[in-house]
Amino acid sequence: MPTPRDASVQLLGIRDRLRANPTVGVRTDTAKQVGALLSSASLTSSERQSALAILETLVRDVEQEVRHALAAHVASCAILPPTLTRAIAEDVEAISVPFIRISPALSDSDLIAVIAAGSAAKQVAVAERERVSERVAEALVGTHSASVVTTMLRNDGAQVSERSYHEIMNDFPGDAAVQDLMIERAFLPLTVVERLTEVVADALRERLIEKHTLPPEFAARLLNQARERTLMHGAASIPRSFDAERFTRRLNCKGELTPTLLMRALCQGDMHFFEAGMAVLSGVSLPNSVTLIGDHGPLGFKALYEKAGLPPEFFRAFRAALDVLADSRIDGQQDWSPAHVQRILDRVVREYDDACPADLEYLLGQMSHQNLGRADQWRR
DSSP states (O other), X not given: OOOHHHHHHHHHHHHHHHHHOOOHHHHHHHHHHHHHHHHHSOOOHHHHHHHHHHHHHHTTOSOHHHHHHHHHHHTTOSOOOHHHHHHHHTSOHHHHHHHHXXXXXXXXHHHHHHHHHTOHHHHHHHHTSSOBOHHHHXXXXXXXXXXXXXXXXXXXXXXXXXXHHHHHHHHSTTOHHHHHHHHTSSOOOHHHHHHHHHHSXXXXXXXXXXXXXXXXXXXXXXXXXXXXXXXXXXXXXSOTTSOHHHHHHHHHHTTOOOHHHHHHHHHTTOHHHHHHHHHHHHTOOHHHHHHHHTOOXXXXXXXXXXXXXXXXXXXXXXXXXXXXXXXXXXXXXXXXXXXXXXXXXXXXXHHOTTOOOSSHXXXXXXXXXXXXXXXXXXXX
């Protein structure tokens, strides 16, 4: 390694040679020599300023060969000034991409500016960096580019936030390749695991459970919620002329007519399914079930609910959902809409001290985990 005195002598010789003979070859050699010196030698403050002054001139050289030599020889240097790093990062892809991929001198703000500029090759280079912060990862996800996102997901050094994972799933629904890369990540937030469980194919679901070592009981609950969601989406597409009572009876024989499935039906506005399900569980006729569900008295829905053997701590949640649907009919809103779900969730929050459902799946998860209403039991 050159001593400070050697470095000073070298810099003077390089500068004199460049002034005397500024050919392309000399400028290229100068970029290599000064870049290597800045990256490897222990320079004094004044020597560093001299080296940087030479590079600031060469970084705008008209010859790509010169700029390429400069970028290659300072790529590992962590003390480059922002003006120099940005100039290299904004250069043509042949020069900038290798630099962007490894330069420790590029700040998060610099990298986000690179991403915003729109070059796919440069965006991929950012995604390939040894470390990618959450802030930069969010900007990469914001490109909505499959090549950029999949590159980032393959990078173990990328810190991906919970919000970014959900945005990826919104952008690439049903994309098995993206799902597979997400599953192979070292860590996934619980909400992402739950959502993946609902949408991935069986083979990927098994890998998700294995990779993230979910407890068997918890994994079974997630799988059950995914199955119930699929079942109710399928039921929603069946003509209303189908025999709902026979369908719910078959589900009950398999042990699949669960409280969460009935609540899901209510939140989707499927009263036909709910009425049939309550009739089957309680052993009353379908017409009587319809009548009792609409009766607020002590011998009405409450009696039907108890006869159906459903958990008593969930009663107020079902009552709240029925009240919202009844209020909507009174207001002339006959058709179900997503707004009904939010109104039901808001009503449930008012009914339970321990309820904080951010969405329907969270509410059903609380019911499945038998958390809803637990505070009531503790107070007794």
